Amino acid sequence: MAVAEDRPHRVFVAGHRGMVGSALLRRLQDENDVETITCDRADLDLTRQSQVEQFFGDTRIDQVYLAAARVGGILANDTWPADFIRDNLLIQTHVIDAAHRAGVERLLFLGSSCIYPRLAEQPIREEALLTGPLEATNDAYAVAKIAGLKSCEAYHRQHGADFRSVMPTNLYGPGDNFDPETSHVLPALLRRFDEAAADGRESVRVWGSGRPRREFLHVDDLADACLCVMRADAGTFWSGLPERASHINIGVGEDIGIAELAQRIADLAGYRGSIEFDPSKPDGTPRKLLDVARIRALGWRHRISLEQGLRATLEWMRENIEGGVRGITPREDSS
Numbered sequence: 001m002a003v004a005e006d007r008p009h010r011v012f013v014a015g016h017r018g019m020v021g022s023a024l025l026r027r028l029q030d031e032n033d034v035e036t037i038t039c040d041r042a043d044l045d046l047t048r049q050s051q052v053e054q055f056f057g058d059t060r061i062d063q064v065y066l067a068a069a070r071v072g073g074i075l076a077n078d079t080w081p082a083d084f085i086r087d088n089l090l091i092q093t094h095v096i097d098a099a100h101r102a103g104v105e106r107l108l109f110l111g112s113s114c115i116y117p118r119l120a121e122q123p124i125r126e127e128a129l130l131t132g133p134l135e136a137t138n139d140a141y142a143v144a145k146i147a148g149l150k151s152c153e154a155y156h157r158q159h160g161a162d163f164r165s166v167m168p169t170n171l172y173g174p175g176d177n178f179d180p181e182t183s184h185v186l187p188a189l190l191r192r193f194d195e196a197a198a199d200g201r202e203s204v205r206v207w208g209s210g211r212p213r214r215e216f217l218h219v220d221d222l223a224d225a226c227l228c229v230m231r232a233d234a235g236t237f238w239s240g241l242p243e244r245a246s247h248i249n250i251g252v253g254e255d256i257g258i259a260e261l262a263q264r265i266a267d268l269a270g271y272r273g274s275i276e277f278d279p280s281k282p283d284g285t286p287r288k289l290l291d292v293a294r295i296r297a298l299g300w301r302h303r304i305s306l307e308q309g310l311r312a313t314l315e316w317m318r319e320n321i322e323g324g325v326r327g328i329t330p331r332e333d334s335s
């Protein structure tokens, strides 16, 4: 490695105020050979190339965790595809290229399990990439994420850059977006059922048919997996991947139906009314279960069960979202 043994690695976490970025910061604090670097979006808008180049030019950085992105649930993705493809292509292209020019020794790009074909064989292996059509509700976001992992692969092939990618399954945990319209399913249902229980409501609506299946990973486990991938020596990491690939799946290896998830959350929140399904909302991809053999071969396995994670996240939500939730807005409204 390029870094002298006697000084800590200077690690830039992009997106440090988000759910994943803040979990990475918590996890990196446990490492005594790491000095973390962050910069607020007000001072560094990653969609602006000049700002990104200046930041990397002025700041000595050894490693990058690229957890900044435009992120949202199925409806936000389906409603604002232009914002999702634009922001994500710009952020990742600027950061990856500036990191390469600045001589960053290692970078981790955060993709998503939605990169795989809608009807991929389950559990989904890394090799399923680009073997079939994408799910329409998030194809713009998925194309940007595919471009991100392909960028890492291309900079590795052409320049020898040690830029790696992880493809996490659906995540949840402290710092999540609990906005009813723009969030993912798990935080949306935690909030909806908790409020319904508190108000004594008789019925709660769950989007779609309830039949799709999803795999859920606690964000603290994801942060641990990211460090495991970044700490793997280059020979081990690259030799464990198929040729012309830079990505590795991160998940728990089992999934759950949305109707069952809703019932478990209802029970946890103490909700006693009925559950109805809203067919006017999209189901999205029918199933998205990752094959996690590769990350397990690197020595990582999740520790937090869905039961434990749901309880802890419900507690976190009750203590932290009083007075408002962090949602997202379309770009036209936000700039």
Ligand SMILES: NC(=O)C1=CN([C@@H]2O[C@H](COP(=O)(O)OP(=O)(O)OC[C@H]3O[C@@H](n4cnc5c(N)ncnc54)[C@H](OP(=O)(O)O)[C@@H]3O)[C@@H](O)[C@H]2O)C=CC1
Pocket: 014, 015, 016, 017, 018, 019, 020, 021, 040, 041, 044, 045, 046, 047, 066, 067, 068, 069, 070, 071, 087, 091, 110, 111, 112, 113, 167, 168, 169, 170, 171, 172, 175, 176, 177, 184
């Ligand atoms: N959540 C999930 O279920 C999954 C997430 N992922 C991936 O993990 C990564 C992190 O996601 P997550 O933490 O959930 O998302 P969040 O929305 O919680 O966090 C995203 C972060 O990116 C920052 N950001 C967005 N745009 C810009 C910009 N133009 N300039 C600077 N910073 C910006 C945000 O800044 P600010 O706080 O100022 O808004 C925020 O800190 C993403 O790449 C996502 O694709 C992958 C699989 C599942």
Ligand SMILES: C[C@H]1O[C@H](OP(=O)(O)OP(=O)(O)OC[C@H]2O[C@@H](n3cnc4c(=O)[nH]c(N)nc43)[C@H](O)[C@@H]2O)[C@@H](O)[C@@H](O)C1=O
Pocket: 071, 072, 073, 074, 075, 077, 112, 113, 114, 137, 138, 141, 169, 170, 171, 182, 183, 184, 185, 186, 188, 189, 206, 207, 208, 209, 212, 214, 258, 281, 282, 283, 284, 285
């Ligand atoms: C991580 C991943 O997240 C997104 O994909 P998704 O997995 O389809 O996302 P989701 O969590 O929003 O929904 C999962 C399922 O749950 C159902 N569902 C029920 N009730 C609610 C509900 O109240 N809110 C939401 N959001 N979904 C609901 C919903 O109808 C769907 O069947 C990608 O766009 C992309 O961002 C991505 O990579």
